[in-house]
Amino acid sequence: MSTALLVLHWVAGFIVLAEALNKLxxxxxxxxGLTPRERVTAWLKGFAWLLLGLGGAGALITPLLPLERPTFQDVCVMLGFAVLIVRTRVKEG
Known part of the structure; x- marks a missing residue:
């Protein structure tokens, strides 16, 4: 089970990192020409995707370094974001 969680975490991290780099x-x-509200919104969006990208990169590097294995919570969070990203891409069609 632990290996399956590690693989799921890695795949989800890859998806999240790829999308984060795309969005950034x-x-x-x-x-x-941006209004102050649009500018703040864009900064917050960029910061959020930066944090998600760092999390995705961490998921990718975890198997290569002597770090703690991801917990079930870590896998659920990363997989949840990955599912939302894939869902959005499928919806865009």
Whole structure:
């Protein structure tokens, strides 16, 4: 069971990191013409995706370093974000 959790955590981390990098590339909080509210929203969105990307990168590096194995909670959180990302991509079609 522990190996299955590790694999799920790694795959979910890969999906979350890929999407985070994609979103960060397209986020432009310093773009001209944004209202203050849009600018704050863009900064918060960028910060949130940065944190998710760091979490995804951590999930990818965990099997390679002598770190703690992910707990069931860690796997559930990362897998939940990955499912939401895949769902959104499928919905966009």
């Amino acid at each position: 590339e397209r986020t432009a909080p310093c773009a001209p």
